[in-house]
Amino acid sequence: MHQLMGGSVKFDPSNMVLTAGATPAIEILSFCLADQGNALLVPTPYYPGFDRDVKWRPGVDLIPVHCRSSDNFSLSITALEQAFSQARKRGVKVRGILISNPSNPVGNMMTQDMLYSLLDFAEEKNIHIIADEVFAGSTYGSKKFVSIAEIIDSEYIDKSRVHIIYGLSKDLSLAGFRVGVIYSYNNNVLAAAEKLSRFSSISTPTQRLVTSMLSDKSFIQEYFETNRNRIREAHDAFVEGLSELGIKCAESSAGMYCWADMSGLIRPYSEKGELELWEKFMSDAKINITPGSACHCIEPGWFRICFTTIALEDIPLVIERIRRVVESCKSSS
Amino acid sequence: MHQLMGGSVKFDPSNMVLTAGATPAIEILSFCLADQGNALLVPTPYYPGFDRDVKWRPGVDLIPVHCRSSDNFSLSITALEQAFSQARKRGVKVRGILISNPSNPVGNMMTQDMLYSLLDFAEEKNIHIIADEVFAGSTYGSKKFVSIAEIIDSEYIDKSRVHIIYGLSKDLSLAGFRVGVIYSYNNNVLAAAEKLSRFSSISTPTQRLVTSMLSDKSFIQEYFETNRNRIREAHDAFVEGLSELGIKCAESSAGMYCWADMSGLIRPYSEKGELELWEKFMSDAKINITPGSACHCIEPGWFRICFTTIALEDIPLVIERIRRVVESCKSSS
Structure with a gap:
């Protein structure tokens, strides 16, 4: 510590x-x-x-x-x-x-x-x-x-x-x-x-x-530096990818998640709409994200997405899958 | 299992x-x-x-x-x-x-x-x-x-x-x-x-x-046999040693403890007497045994003694220490 x-x-x-x-x-x-x-x-x-x-x-x-x-x-x-x-x-x-x-x-x-x-x-x-x-x-x-x-x-x-x-x-x-x-x-x-x-x-x-x-203090030191750099790289690439799809994330500086605003994609604007979008991510894109309501967020449409379980080179693939969900939401609204 | x-x-x-x-x-x-x-x-x-x-x-x-x-x-x-x-x-x-x-x-x-x-x-x-x-x-x-x-x-x-x-x-x-x-x-x-x-x-x-x-089933088989034999040896030697001091144990066939009747050594015949004897074992003989009252036994003077934490060759030493406690109890009564 x-x-x-x-x-x-x-x-x-x-x-x-x-x-x-x-x-x-x-x-x-x-x-x-x-x-x-x-x-x-x-x-x-x-x-x-x-x-x-x-x-x-x-x-x-x-x-x-x-x-x-x-x-x-x-x-x-x-x-x-x-x-x-x-x-x-x-x-x-x-x-x-x-x-x-x-x-x-x-x-x-x-x-x-x-x-x-x-x-x-x-x-x-x-x-x-x-x-x-x-x-x-x-x-x-x-x-x-x-x-x-x-x-x-x-x-x-x-x-x-x-x-x-x-x-x-x-x-x-x-x-x-x-x-x-x-x-x-x-x-x-x-x-x-x-x-x-x-x-x-x-x-x-x-x-x-x-x-x-x-x-092994030098190992721990090296580990922390490498780990932080990797989290930063993954975070930056992922948040950038989301941003290109029009999805903004809350400002963050620690952890393995981004907190993404997809309120524009849900219909109705409620927990129900949020859970329907979560369902869509699960079944269509095979991506498991955490709906904000599970975190007791008072504003519907926010999602927690873990960006550290995937390799850096797989981020474009995931972003592509998210893009398809986004487009399907937009075309059906 | x-x-x-x-x-x-x-x-x-x-x-x-x-x-x-x-x-x-x-x-x-x-x-x-x-x-x-x-x-x-x-x-x-x-x-x-x-x-x-x-x-x-x-x-x-x-x-x-x-x-x-x-x-x-x-x-x-x-x-x-x-x-x-x-x-x-x-x-x-x-x-x-x-x-x-x-x-x-x-x-x-x-x-x-x-x-x-x-x-x-x-x-x-x-x-x-x-x-x-x-x-x-x-x-x-x-x-x-x-x-x-x-x-x-x-x-x-x-x-x-x-x-x-x-x-x-x-x-x-x-x-x-x-x-x-x-x-x-x-x-x-x-x-x-x-x-x-x-x-x-x-x-x-x-x-x-x-x-x-x-x-590794053959290891486990061998381990169990060896372990049981060692427990038996320790049990037999220990219970025999206690018996020579006039301390009888409940009949047992499993576990790492003997359940020894030292009710003849306690004064008064009560939880108080039992805890005083426990104290004596701790301070004089440096032996930590479990008083029966800690096990909610209704009859005072019973003790749980673990016989597997000591090597077989050390049992005589422990019995000798117990002998001194027994004799001091008898001489003071």
Whole structure:
């Protein structure tokens, strides 16, 4: 974590609890921070897996805080305030805010100012912040990623309400290895999480492999550089291809997805129209993309498209298939 | 599983859900079969980990069904009936019976007749059976282990209430690998368990290693034979050593523990006396054994002692240390 964030922040091993991937890490934090029936605020569009991780077994609710295309889907404190006070009116206890930063699906990153505002908000409402930073090392833009860990080293900030999720699935492309981590500044949470990690522990052969790999700092350095360059190339080629078809993407600088606006192609302009277009992509073009409604996006017609599962030279083929879907939409409207 | 049970029972891969060890398998089954506040019946003394696996997150209660030294801690249906009807009187919904067979900590095994009675009981009360069979391959006595899977292949038995737990931690000495399995005849349970196994999945390097190891049938055959012989040798030497000190063990034929009666050494004859003796073992003899009260045993003074973590040639040393504790108890009484 230290290395991939450019050495700008130090992580203390005694603040870590290892888990079998980020998925159980999020579930464990939900169990630790909230009771059944409590809720977490979560900016939309959000990673569809959060529903599974937070709702299924912990029984914690997710309250969407809607972000909009007009702001490039950035979070606003006003929207947070609104969602919080509406929840309170309904008698729902809000225990925290769950963010993914860099954002999955949008791929944008929170500014340092936004992170400070978020900390102020959490302080004022006496709630926690869970920051899922699994894409921290997969940046490709000119902006530098700022971890929430970097800015809380101040005596004015109550660190005990900040909990970070990390894992090797994205930045190290090791999804099958099941290696995740809870990084918390709260000793009670760490103690409880350690007990619960018994249900999601990392197997010893995997620990050994990963230890050996992470110890090779020059390999990791080289890997990150190569990986970022490849993501950038794929992103640029893919977004350029979409743009030529008239499909614009949200501005992004991290992750493996682009967040594409196909609202012009859906009829009716609703979730129904969106899902029909998704169906068309699946059956006609054999392309599986994520409809925005699965990410609880409030504006219909946005789709998450993963551009890193295909080789660079196959991008034109995929764009060609998308072109056919686009044309068929236009000719039928 | 097929191989270690002597080929007497076939297991269908489509009835399996893999998990990161038996621990999450038990937790997942508890989530699937019971709601918060429901209960499972469990014969005592029982594996202390059941409290963690069943109570912590699923919020399911465990109702002890006490077994006694006079029956070599075998389960009786009368005791089950009693516990069931008492629970019902208290308004508690009993969803199933959780057994470990071979038993941890006692090391005895259920007879075929007992398993049939258990199935009848479950049928009559309309509840489930969870059979934790993680020690199935670690038998060392002359008796053959009978899996519940072996006897339910009859049209008169409703298999959908039977769920088996297995894992590689004990029989293959691969505790750190985190490989467990839920074997169920109930499609609803399998579907739910598969979804929940997302939080406890087996890492790919480990899957690969284990697949390669289990595919080598002659190695596995040889391993099991050697392992059983070694457990038998250690068991016989250890139990003999204890016997010479006047400490009798329950009759056992599987597992890595002996279940030793040290009730004659405790003052007072209570949990307090038992824990004081445990303390003495820890501080004076530097031997960590499990007090029976941790296994919810109703008779004070019984201890679970693991005899497989030490080399055969070190057993006399351990027995000598135990002898000193025994003598100090006798001289102070």
